[in-house]
Amino acid sequence: MQCEVQSGSLLDAAADLAVLLHTEDEPLPTPVTDLCEAGDATGRWNQQTLLYPRGTLPARRLLLIGIGKRSAITADTVRQAAALAAQRAQELKVTTYHLGYNGNLPLAPAVFGQAFAEGSVLGSYRYVRYKSDREEPPSLNAILQAGADAEVAAAGVQRGHIIARATAFARDLANGPGNEVTPAFLGQTALEMGERLGLKVMVLDKPQLIEQGFGGILAVGQGSANEPRFIVMEHGAAGNGPTICLVGKGITFDTGGISIKPAEKMDEMKMDMSGAAAVFGAMQAVAELQVPLHVVGIVCAAENMPSGAAYRPGDIIRTLSGKTVEVLNTDAEGRIVLADGLYYAQRYQPAAIVDLATLTGAIMVALGPHAAGLMGNNQELANRLIAAGEATAERVWQLPLWEEYRDAMKSEIADLKNTGGRYGGAITAAVFLAAFVGDYPWAHLDIAGTAWVEKPVRTYQSRGATGIGVRLLVEWLQGYVGAQG
Template identity: 40%
Template sequence: MNFEIQKRALSSVIRDELDALIVLWPSKDDALVSGQDPIAVLLQAALRHGDFEHKPGAVLSLYAHPGVKARHLVIACVAEGTVVQVRSAVNAAWTALKSSRIKRIGLHSAADLSPQVLQTLVASLADASYSYTSTLSKPKPRTLKQVVVSAHTVTAGLREALAHAQALVAGVEVAKEWANRPANHSTPTMLADAAKSIAKAASFKCEVMGPKEVAKLGMGAFLAVAKGAAEPLRFIVMRYNGAATGQPPVVLVGKGITFDTGGISIKPAAEMDEMKYDMCGAASVLGVFKALGELKPAINVVGLIPATENMPDGLAVKPGDVVTSMSGQTIEILNTDAEGRLVLCDALTYAERFKPEAVIDIATLTGACVIALGGVRSGLFSSDDSLAQALQLAGDASGDACWRMPLDDDYADGLKSRYADVANVAGRQAGSVTAAKFLQRFASRYPWAHLDIAGTAWKSGAAKGATGRPVGLLLHYLLARANEKAVKTTSPRSTSTRRS
């Protein structure tokens, strides 16, 4: 989709030849509805008769309304204009339009736009109009091609926000595409090819390692998970170099289990098809790198994706087996369905070689996190308070929220093993926390955070599909870090760069 923003009055926008015009209306404002233009007259009547309410997501939908050239007109209330309210209004407006073939749409804000609201508008409309097509014999692709945003005031900050929003949409849709694909259309090799394609842009590098290279590195935990799979593993290393060579990078580690049967500890059959989404962490890393290529911020970022299937054949790792990780720590694998932490722990050790500013791993790691936080917020675990705070703020600002969870040392007691340095699972209690405590053992040499996205990466039921989260959170965090570094670099008093 193509997005543009214009400084326009609503009295001008209603004369445009559009397939549809969505007017976003704030909470009750007599000044906005007291005029005599077609929209004001319409709202006066609708409010008088109770056909339109000042509540988030309320809509008034019309076709071929006199005085408005757009075929479809939808007025949607954004109330006070919070991220949640704006998203609700856009979703409701698109619901009223989605059965029509809309190619060019106008999106007018009756109130002043902030950069955050603008990004929410664009991201929400892109999300609502998204259509998966890759494996359909008769696909119904998205018809929406152009979105023209208008407001009474358009600043340089809004134009920058629109560029960020467009890059975010591109990144989110890459993440959705690869997460939504069935496992036979999203193998580790295919993920690696996708990474190579993204890395063709300037300032990128991509290295892909196979089983021999991974074995040479001593990644015994990663190799153990891959033993039962016919599809060969791939360890993908992506680099975006947007800043000086000596600037420490932020490392993103995405869990890439392209299908998770549970291995020998096999999962129940019901809804196992959704285990194609167990690589949403990897998909989010691909999405972030796609967005970085669009925006080219002054920051260095490394992406690590350990990609494999978790399958139960005769060579598969067994409950009770002990393996040696890249760090040298031995691990007793009590449950082969706790495989994500095994591939991640070796990638976290590999991350040390980049002398990173921070390392963030992203994984659909535990059902326990779904029980704790549902599908609203991702679980955030961190050994570094400043990094945790930055990620929490990025989540709140982007509308891709997370919630910090505890990492008390007492939670690690259940991971003790008689036969190895650590077990890969503890008991049922606090499962998301004990999983994070396992990962923390391998991330002691840098500021580290873990995002458990098991509840937020995809939706089930009638709305089944990937959400593209947490691309928004991660991109917002990285851009904020790039801006902080730019300010420190240009400041006459700056002598060093703060570490997260």
């Protein structure tokens, strides 16, 4: 999918498909109203009307997409409408289509352009890599007709295209089968990214993890033939702007280990590395956007399997920090690998640490597929992430980390235990993580309910991995740049 901008009028475009976004409270252009009956195209959200001008307009087909009331239009309105346009273009098997808006832009042209590109790329996304009989879809070219605002809109389109491709990259990783997307695969992917994007990359294998004392990652991964990896990707350098650490849970397949999960839907546990996928996608985006920050992406990669070598309930693990953990449930493994990653992040003396993880079923029960859970130790950081979530429609909802919850994670025989029981599970998991971040500003994003969807919540999603977190992180980092300036 390619996206570009032209300065001409949509109704003058000689296109196989022209797409006009229109609202409930603005009249359609006269040449368009002549093609349909009153009431056929009211502008209400998601209403689609396909017209055939038959020579009355240069376009062969004209698709009208309603986007609701003008006063309610947001970037996500445009993003979703652009996704609908891309999907309809795929159905009609056209290779190029033009999109325009009827009326004055209710958003800044750059914002509109970015949303157009993101919706177009993500709306056309499909994961069909392993279908041997698949028909290769035609390469789509989406053109935004932006009139006099073309030059400004083009900057937004370029930015949106980079961010959307990074999100699609994260989707590919999380959708990938566990027999391919292993910890070693993630390590090799990071090395290739380093060569391609100029990132400084370090990948630690099992002997190096043993030598350096990564007890959490080693314990979780010891039951699998696919050995764990610890991955660090750096954009920029220390002193070149503030240092930000992004830490991703990279459980490439999660059976639950000895505390094995039910068989139903276990196939979906290939997505338990969606936090890591978001970090990979964000690192690609910040490199291509040349974000003026020192950004460190940390991925804790392991496969959680049951075997004679697997870690057991009742085991005591000594993590990289030296703190010990009593294992009560081997399916509470994400927090154990993150303990090593979060403690390692302190070496960079960061201005902020943000971790992303498909950590708990509890957050799925609490928030469903509409928001990620946010917990942390710094309200300013939390507020920035909340604002970034609203701007990108990758919403987060803050939960408390009150002192009372900490008692649930105290162990009688170790420093911590790895589960605090059924109640408040998303919060007690975050309490566990908080023990490994020191005094650095930190936020935890539990994306378990938003990383994978059976039924898309927004039009630019498809069944499976959503790539959640990439657009949120990039928006937050850009806001961080602005705040520093």
